[in-house]
Amino acid sequence: MISDTPSLRQRWLGAKLAELRLAAGITSLAVAAEKCRRSTASLSRIENGLVGIPPRDIPPILDAYGVTDIGVRDKLMVVAAEVQQERRGWWVEHGDVLAPSYLDRIRLEATATAIWTYETSLVPGLLQTEAYARTFVSALAHFGSVAELDDFIAVRMERRAILVGPKPVVMRVVINEAALHHPIGGPEVFRDQLDHLSKVAESPHVTLQVLPFTGRPNPGLFGAFTLLRLPKLDVVHVETMNSDAYIEDERGVAQYVSAFDLLCDLALSPEETALLLAESASNL
Known part of the structure; x- marks a missing residue:
């Protein structure tokens, strides 16, 4: 319910x-x-x-x-x-175990025409494998942030459905290089995760870039965020350990759009990113 x-x-x-x-x-x-x-x-x-x-x-x-x-x-x-x-939506059956703010994210993702996301130290949730997600989310469960681990993982996997089908969402992703140095779940789990990233990045509707370590100040230093581009209402989502915050005013959203564009300019090209992912996987 x-x-x-x-x-x-x-x-x-x-x-x-x-x-x-x-x-x-x-x-x-x-x-x-x-x-x-x-x-x-x-x-x-x-x-x-x-x-x-x-x-x-x-x-x-x-x-x-x-x-x-x-x-x-x-x-x-x-x-x-x-x-x-x-x-x-499909999320209705999970409504009694998920936080209202997380349900908002799922609802927004389901109708988004495009999703732009920047992550600092993790693989974005929509691109996570089940093993990687379970390892990470288990840490949140330890702090009481996730009521039902299996249900939460099932929802996280179901969310990925928007990336496939006749009208997949257009996704632009920038991941800080730091995420490639956090082998969450151990070598085998993380290698599978990197392979999954590489395969997803081959999809025509997904653009994946890695932001390399740099001494140059950039808006990514303020933390991870996701832009949900909706038909008539763009929203910025910022996730914390135990909640979700949303920015809806046009000026605030516009600032994040500019920040994301700058991060894309600073990041490696998709081709360079593919090579780096392959190299990182082979070094595990």
């Missing part, structure tokens, strides 16, 4: 509608509800992100607030549709 905690996009949609109401000069929720022909309680729950709203109900609210910008209207309609889809 899925968690009742509102998803990130559901909360964003509610906050955006509240912002548009106030921008229209309607400070009273009761007045707004009358204009929208909804109950005050219903509109309050929508704005607080407690409930979703069908896409068909978005235009009447925007009409009531005098929102004519086609771009804004289209964006809210798309996000509303994505919120509806979130309750029908």
